Amino acid sequence: MSSTASIETTTSTSHILDNPAWAALTGPHAHFAERVGRAARYPADVAGFHAITDNDDPRAWADLAALVGPGGAASVRGVDEAPDGWEIVRSGQGVQFVDTGLRAEPDPEAVLLGPADVPEILDLVARTEPGPYLPRTVELGTYLGIRHEGRLIALAGERLHPPGWTEISAVCTDPDHRGRGLATRLVRAVAAGIKERGDHPFLHAAANNTNAIRLYESIGFTLRARTLFSLIRRTGPTVAADPRESAADPEETA
Known part of the structure; x- marks a missing residue:
């Protein structure tokens, strides 16, 4: 898709493939995960994927902001409107088979x-x-x-x-x-x-x-x-993540 870092997000968890990066990073690939609460990513030299639990959850976006830092960018799945404190740089359509x-x-x-x-x-x-x-x-x-x-x-x-x-x-x-x-x-x-x-x-x-x-x-x-992939960049200040969210929550590791 893009040579930039990427992030998988979803508004539904009805199927594990709705949010495959999150499922991988909190499952079989957990040993690769760099995680802040409801946001996770692979090391920068392994894969560009980031993931959050739910793109309608402000806490997940706050954790992602803390994870990527000021000005951090990622390729977002399933987001066609930037949340507060983020901007969409470009978008492209993708398919999953x-x-x-x-x-x-x-x-x-x-x-x-x-x-x-x-x-x-x-x-x-x-x-x-x-x-x-x-x-x-x-x-x-x-x-x-x-x-x-x-x-x-x-x-x-x-x-x-x-x-x-x-x-x-x-x-x-x-x-x-x-x-x-x-x-x-x-x-x-x-x-x-x-x-x-x-x-x-x-x-x-x-x-x-x-x-x-x-x-x-x-x-x-x-x-x-079918899904939308967008390059999204952090423009707002980093919000401190809740330290209570730093450990994996069994209910969020589907």
Whole structure:
């Protein structure tokens, strides 16, 4: 979507994927979380996602203000009007897909990628622009790649991890090697690992990325939700967070 930091918010918690970053940061990815009460984020070199419990809760916005500091910015999900003390810089539409018929299977050519591969991953991401990828994003889950003559030419992996779900992300192929089905093979291979541990695959895309959307629908993903992503910046003073809210509240860690 954007190379800036991002924040997931929701006005409803009827489904865990309504607020996947919050569910991940207070669940399987809690060991990554930097948290102030009702707001949380990943470290800046891991992922750009921030999250709050409820975008209608002033206490959550106060905690977010304390977390990002004066002038702090993030890409906000589901907010089309800036709360007091914030301004929207720009917005874009996004879509969320869930697996309803994907054939998941390992790929014999897919290789596991790790920290030593990060320079190559960042180079491929810079040339293909699948979305934000940072030096420690590889720590969020399994990343698989395909090489040609030793060079990384295709990539896909795991990002957000709400309980019971895992997001497939960073799906990209070198322009010189497109049209060979490499992205499909890697999505299926990553999904095989996700399903093997009992989770369900899901993913996000920009609403105007018609090629990616066509691919995902053709291999068994179904549109679940449309949402608005906005770059939002803190303009007001930081409000001190309530120290009683600094510990996790079991009722807010859905």
